[in-house]
Amino acid sequence: MNDGDLQRFERVVLPHLDDAYTLARYLLRDEHDAQDVVQEASLRALRYFDGYSGGDARAWLLAIVRNCSLTWRKKRRVDDRTIPFEDAAPLPTSDAEAPDAAAVQASEQARVQQAIAALPDEFREVIVLREVQDLSYREIGDVVGVPIGTVMSRLARARKRLAVLLQLDAREAS
Amino acid sequence: MLCDMCQASLEARIDGELTADESREIDRHLATCPSCARQFATLSETRRLVSENAMRYTAPDVLKARIRGAVARMASPPVVAPKTNRFRWWREVAAGVAIAIVSSGVTLVAANRSGTRYSAEDELLASHVRSLMPGHLTDVLSTEHHSVKPWFNGRVDLSPAVPNLDAAGFPLIGGRADYVRGRVVPVVVYARRQHMINVYAWPSSAAGGAPPNDLGRNGYHFVTWRSGGIEYWAVSDLNAAELHTFVATFAAAR
Numbered sequence: 001m002n003d004g005d006l007q008r009f010e011r012v013v014l015p016h017l018d019d020a021y022t023l024a025r026y027l028l029r030d031e032h033d034a035q036d037v038v039q040e041a042s043l044r045a046l047r048y049f050d051g052y053s054g055g056d057a058r059a060w061l062l063a064i065v066r067n068c069s070l071t072w073r074k075k076r077r078v079d080d081r082t083i084p085f086e087d088a089a090p091l092p093t094s095d096a097e098a099p100d101a102a103a104v105q106a107s108e109q110a111r112v113q114q115a116i117a118a119l120p121d122e123f124r125e126v127i128v129l130r131e132v133q134d135l136s137y138r139e140i141g142d143v144v145g146v147p148i149g150t151v152m153s154r155l156a157r158a159r160k161r162l163a164v165l166l167q168l169d170a171r172e173a174s
Numbered sequence: 175m176l177c178d179m180c181q182a183s184l185e186a187r188i189d190g191e192l193t194a195d196e197s198r199e200i201d202r203h204l205a206t207c208p209s210c211a212r213q214f215a216t217l218s219e220t221r222r223l224v225s226e227n228a229m230r231y232t233a234p235d236v237l238k239a240r241i242r243g244a245v246a247r248m249a250s251p252p253v254v255a256p257k258t259n260r261f262r263w264w265r266e267v268a269a270g271v272a273i274a275i276v277s278s279g280v281t282l283v284a285a286n287r288s289g290t291r292y293s294a295e296d297e298l299l300a301s302h303v304r305s306l307m308p309g310h311l312t313d314v315l316s317t318e319h320h321s322v323k324p325w326f327n328g329r330v331d332l333s334p335a336v337p338n339l340d341a342a343g344f345p346l347i348g349g350r351a352d353y354v355r356g357r358v359v360p361v362v363v364y365a366r367r368q369h370m371i372n373v374y375a376w377p378s379s380a381a382g383g384a385p386p387n388d389l390g391r392n393g394y395h396f397v398t399w400r401s402g403g404i405e406y407w408a409v410s411d412l413n414a415a416e417l418h419t420f421v422a423t424f425a426a427a428r
Contacts, residue, residue, distance in 0.1 A: 010242075010245060010368075014238075014241070014242065017233045017237070018230070021233035021234075022229070022231040025229075034231075038237060039237060039240055043241075043244055105227075108227045109227045112224055112227035116228060130189065131228055132228045132230060134225075136191065137189065152186065156185050159185070159217060159220050162220050162224060163216050163219075166220065166224075168219050
């Protein structure tokens, strides 16, 4: 790889390290694993930079991060049942008293965070790519490697679950 | 429009994936169908709550430095002419001419350079540049000083300081054993942005400590200081000011 390619890599790909790290945090639910995977993914991206044909560099990097995360999970044999629900506080109920805006905000964040963490892997990744990374259906399909129709159905099912976890549909029904 | 058709498009409507015409059609149906409108409201609220409250993380600086360091290592090292200030261009030309004329040119150059003996800086610069070639920087790749320091045991005969300087913005990259100035020495590697800093250590012949002394050449900076019976040399293409900050932080961390 020549210096021009390296400079292009630094300019085009490296600005997205925060997004790469965010995705890895959600997929692996561990900050140290996320760091290792993002480093590995970045080096892999560098190695395969020849194959990057332009287009959205962020989605391209996120796809590599996702693949590295899956490999990492398999290698580590992370068992979803061992994901620490117990260190998460119980979901605050929606009718809890709301003393001030900051506390409400904090509790909303905690509720959302726990709800996302509770989703199965294939739902969590589409939700994060859509709501956090703001990718289009097509880009999500490219990152995950599924047709757009599958992206749509996973997103729909993921949101239904989130609505239940966040007690939005209950509120709706009452 | 039928409710089934509407519901199949609600997600796409919310995610802005429909054309203007399609969106208008959905909106018309929602205006007349309370059941679909309720679903739409739940969906919108879910979307809003999640996208507004989900965490966006920032990659730690250490991670970014590690990655930029790895990228920098891929870069071709700068071409360094092995010359000193005392070795003027015309002497190179003269030596070149001599090589062309005299068959034992190699001997002549060696003789010519022996007048100025390879200095510590020459060897360190060569070692530093070599270390930047792919695969040469570290033997032990670790950002954890507790694993770098013991790695030197049995490989080199002195135990260099391996302070944790993450907080000061100098993440540890790793360590290696190198052969410089006639002996195997420990080298601890730190990073600053995309710049690498090699810290070499020798047993000091002089007692006590010594303040940092800066010797720059060919765009590289060398800072040497003594501490705890060890002579340290930091070599980097980092600018002099930041290298001094690094040395001060390193020395203070002991």
